[in-house]
Amino acid sequence: MTATTRDGAEVPAAGQKPEKPTELHKQSWKYIGRKVLREFSEDQCTDQAAALTYYGVLALFPAILALVSILGLVGDPAKAVDTVLDTLRPLLSSDTLGTIEPVVQGLAQSQAAGFTLVVGLLGALWSASGYVGAFGRAMNRIYEIQEGRPFWKLRPLQLLITLVAIVSAALVLLMLVVSGDVAQAIGDQIGLGSTAVTVWNLAKWPVLFLFVLITVAVLYYATPNVKQPKFRWISVGAGVAIVVWVLVSIAFAFYVSNFGSYNKTYGSLAGVIVTLLWMWITNVALLFGAEIDSELERGRELQAGIPAEEELQLPARDTRGIKKAKEKEQADIERGRDIRERAEQEEAADEGSATARRSAGATTLSK
DSSP: OOOOOOSOOOOTTSSSSOGGGGGGOOHHHHHHHHHHHHHHTTTTTHHHHHHHHHHHHHHHHHHHHHHHHHHHHSSOOOHHHHHHHHHHHHOOOHHHHHHHHHHHHHHHHHOOTHHHEEEEEEHHHHHHHHHHHHHHHHHHHHHTTTOOOOOOHHHHHHHHHHHHHHHHHHHHHHHHHHHHHHHHHHHHHHOOOHHHEEEEEEOHHHHHHHHHHHHHHHHHSSSSSBBOSSSSSSHHHHHHHHHHHHHHHHHHHHHHHHTOOHHHHGGGGGHOOOOOHHHHHHHHHHHHHHHHHHHHHHHHHHHHHHHHSSOOOOOSOOHHHHHHHHHHHHHHHHHHHHHHHHHHHHHHHHHHHHHHHHHHHHHHOOO
């Protein structure tokens, strides 16, 4: 087996590393478990989740505008607004909805079409992609690598990922809306019986889970500056992240409904605080899942004889940015060294002048 490093190394050959989690030894699993908990703390994932929550709030309005635009392209914009707001109403506070509602309704009532609509959609995507960029930086920290992709290569990728996430959200919203009485009405219109509608109402939940899983898989695969061995539609980390997120969200909702005192403490801001906490929990779960995938990769590499105990040996997607950063850092070091050496020379010259003056004074006194 050939050891690899990130400096000019190739991806480890297929077959060297265990492909399935079941192929990992018991000792490897114990090591992975300890490393996940330790790295989650050392990478400051709770702080990273707070930063992602901030970027998520900044991306919320642009993402909703882009979502309404996409839904409006395939149907009535006014109905698209109602669909989005009806879905968000149980999740957001009345104050937050009161801020969002006039903005998205204004978008639906505008006569923008064609080029103007496309420009508006691109602008919303550009703003919403800030979250994807922040997620990529957190993933780079987890995978122990710097960002090396140039702007012209990285930014389009972030926009594409944002578009995939928003389209996935649009499909999820449509599936949530097409349920219950709405699903029954549509079924009656197209001639489907009640059995088919019942099957749809049950089957949509695994499909929704699949859409969420795909979105998380894309985030995990494409955002970090590392070449993954292959794209995994379902990774262990993604599955754990989603399950943990669902369970913790249910527990948090139960706590807020039955034991929380947010209304007494925060008053009208209670809904906003609860929403922010839920977003933070979501990001903590996502980063925890990413740590699991990262340490599983380390376990695979170690079991294959690859020296990954200090640093993961997945090659970088692009090293140009890393090389430029090192060159700039080296240039700063050299400039700093020049300043220090010049100061030392000036100090030595001053000491020499002072010594010469003292010698001259002593000679004068002796005469």
